[in-house]
Amino acid sequence: MLWFVGLGISGLEGASTSTIQVLKKADMTFFEVFTSPISKQEISKIKKLVKGKLTIAPRWMVEDGKVILELAKKKNVVLLAYGDPYVATTHLELRTRAEQDKIKTRTIHAASAITSLIGECGLHHYKIGRPVTIMRELPSLATVYYTIYENMVKGSHSLLILEFDNSSNFFLDPRDAISNLLETEKGQKRNVIDQSTFAIVASRIGSKSQKIISGKLGTLVKTDFGKPPHTIIIPGRLHFTEHDAIKIFSTCLDEPFDNSSKIVKISDQMLSRYIPKARGALEEVVKMFKDDKTLSPVIENAQLYIDDAEKFQKEGKEELAVLSIGYAEGLIDALRLSRGIDPWAQSL
Template identity: 45%
Template sequence: MLFFIGLGLHGAKGIPLIGLDIAKKAEKVYLDVYTSPITKDEIDSLKDLIGNEIVRVGRDFIEDGLEIINQAKQKDVALIASGDPMVATTHLDLRLRAEKYGIKTHVIHNSSILCALPGETGLHAYNFGKTVTLMKSGLTPSSTVYEVIHENLIRGLHTIILLEYDYSTGFFLKPNEALKSLLNMERDFRQGIFDDETFVIVTSRIGSNSQLLHGGKIGSLIDKDYSEPPHAIIVPGKLHFTEIDALKTLLKIDEDQITDNSSKVKSLAVSMVKRYAMNTRKALSKAREKSEAEKKNFDDLFENIECYISDAERFLNMGKFELAILSIGYAEGLLDSLRFIKELEIEW
């Protein structure tokens, strides 16, 4: 049997009693050391608690999984991981593979950074959107990171950005470098998310005795020293008044530092439809002039095009972005059809 045991956020002392009992009885115990840093002292404390030998393993070992799976076919094997073991997709993949081999699995859940951050900051758990990892190595493209944050902000949701940590090399992405990276993304993608005035929260070592949370505008946080990992950054979206009160009370953030990041972010659909509607109206006006000069009557077609442009703007104001895009697409297509059938040369 294969057991997945969550260590939570408090080191060796965070292991649940039921997980401790399982680890003591397991014939083989592995400790995942790649998802989050764990000190040698904590590992030694865990060994003392369990009274069993612990084998430290990294990402490659778990992703390969063959040794664990083969052992779990014959005996009870435990894999201990910081936080909740099923937050890491590599652990889920290992569990699925084991089940497909007919190996029974059991998960002992625990607290993770994803559920701790709402509690530590006072931000409402149901106001968080998709989580993303920022990596200096480039395994997660900057466009993906930016897109996730943008989509969350469009919906008024908060974003947790986990910062890269590599146990094998000891590398961790410093919050300062991450904030600079976010500003660089803005220069590339220009959707109005990040500048020195953007409100963010930097969190460090949540659950430990040395945990720190700093909130404020990027310009005031970018040069601070955040010391050892793990780190995460929260980009808040639309804030409820109780969330603002929590940030002021729990994190001691001055109210003038707290801003609504979602208010300045425009939907890609909004900017696209507005631009296309303006360009299509200009092209339509030129087409009307040219058809009159060439004594060609396309009044009914032009009226339909005008209706589609108006529909696009109306749907946009209603928040029905897909219908808005479809409508402006129909308008452009009808106007362009005159060029395709060589009835009228359209100038865009």
């Protein structure tokens, strides 16, 4: 038997009766420490509680899983984790392997810091978009940046989990994460985030020293958030009840506001440049070849494609709009290459 047991966000202090009973009866307990920091005091409490041997399980041991699965074939084994056991994909993969090996599995679910902090911050659960992890390496933030963009376009909130490496006791500081996000904006230039973007930093959720601070990124980047763990939330479209709750539930350094209201779709950013430029280039072509009847079909089709691009954009069909303006540019470029002209230079 292999149990997957969640301790919740308060450790043994908030553990259910079922959790205590399972730990007391287990022949072997593996306590994983790579998804959340665990204090020595908490480990000591659990060691006194469990009946069998307690093993602190690093990431490699759970990912490899061979020792855990082999023992579970004959003994009553527990994989213990903070929060809910299935927030970590590694645990899901281990359970899949256990079931494939005909090892019976059972689960005790519990609150996760990731899900708990949403309510603690005063946000609506159904408005959370795709979560993403911020790593310390700056190049990796392009994925984070576009996840925030996609969530914000939908009006959803972005949950940003900060890197935690138990083996080196490394926690990514929220200030470094924010600085890297702002630096990423300089490279991407899609106007997704800036100093005025409103965000929430939730620290040590579920502990006695829990702290939630909100404000503009320009303010938060100068703020000391204390000891980890921390999570950043960049809200999208705020309901008025969320707006009010943030002001009450957090130390609010700046007035909350709707980040989604200023977001412009990347396709619209492109079209706002491409359509006027293509129309200007086509006007130059018409001036040059207004008397050349052989080019009338090419000019007419280019004009129709530009008109289609504007129509599709108004209808919210951005993909078709970009495709249409691409066809128009292709026809104009064909004239440029075949006739040795450069209408683009004149249209700038």
